Amino acid sequence: MAIPEYKLDNPIWYSISETHSNFGIDFGTTKFYHPDYCPFGGFTTFDVIEDAIGEYGKLANSFYIFGQKPIVPKNFKLKNELLCLQMIIHDPIDIPIDEQIVKLGEEHLDDLLQLVQIAYPEYFKRKTYSLGNYYGIYRDNQLVAITGERLQMDQFIEVSAVITHPEHTGKGYAKQLVAHTVYEIFAQNKTPFLHVAESNIGAVKLYEKLGFQTRIKMSIWNIVQNQ
DSSP states (O other), rough: OOOOGGGGGHHHHHHHHHTTGEEEESSSSSEEEEETTTTEEESSSSSHHHHHHHTTTTTTEEEESSSSSOOTTTTTEEEEEEEEEEEEOOOOOOOOOSSOEEEOGGHHHHHHHHHHHHOTTOOOTTTGGSOOEEEEEEETTTEEEEEEEEEEEEEEEEEEEEOGGGGTTTSSSSHHHHHHHEEEETTTEEEEEEEETTTTTHHHHHHHHHOOEEEEEEEEEEEEEEE
16 A cells, blocks of 8 residues: 655645644644644644734744745744755664663753754754654763654654764764664664755765655745744
8 A cells, every 4th residue: 555645745744633633723724733732833824824824923923834835924933944855764773782772761862952952943843853863872861862742643763863973973882873763763663764855965975875865856845033
C-alpha cells in the first residue's frame, strides 16, 4: 500500500491533525502548534487565516507558516521567507555507527537546550523535545551533537535538530546520529523526512549522500508583529 505522500505538502496541518493533535491550536482551516512546543502553523484555505494569525499573535510575537504565502493582518508583517528542500528517505542508512548514542531524557534537557542555542534558538523551545525522541553524543561530559524527531503524522516523522557543536564538526557525528534516528523512525513503521535550507549546501550534500532525495521545495514564512 502506497504511503500518502501528499500529506507532506502540508506537514504542520497533518501533524496537528494526526499524531500531534494534543500539541496544537485549531482555528478550523488554520492550525498552529502551541508556541511552547514550536511556533509553526499551516493552513488549507485562506478562509480564516488572518483571524487565526491575529489570535495566535497574542501568544507569540514571532512565528512561522509553512507552505503558500499567507495573508497577514495589518498589524503583522512577513519578515522573511526561508526556502527549504523537503527531503525523504525510503530505506535505512547503511553506515557503521561507532559512537555511543544516548537517548536524551529530562535529565539531559539543559544540555540539549544549551547546544540548540548555538544553532536554532528561534525554532527550538523548551518543550520541543516532548514532540519526539532525541539522541545525542557526549564527549567529556559535554553534549556535542544531537538529532531528533519533531513533526509527526500517522505515516511520517521529521528528522530535526541536526546540530553539532562548532568545536566538534568533521568527526562524523551528524551522519551517525541521522542514521540512528532514521533507523528508529523506520522501527516505528513510519517514513523519515526532513527540511533543510536550500542555501545550506553542505547539509544538503550530506543528506543526499546518506540517501535522502529532494521531494519538493517549501517556503517557511516568518511572521512578526509590527512594532
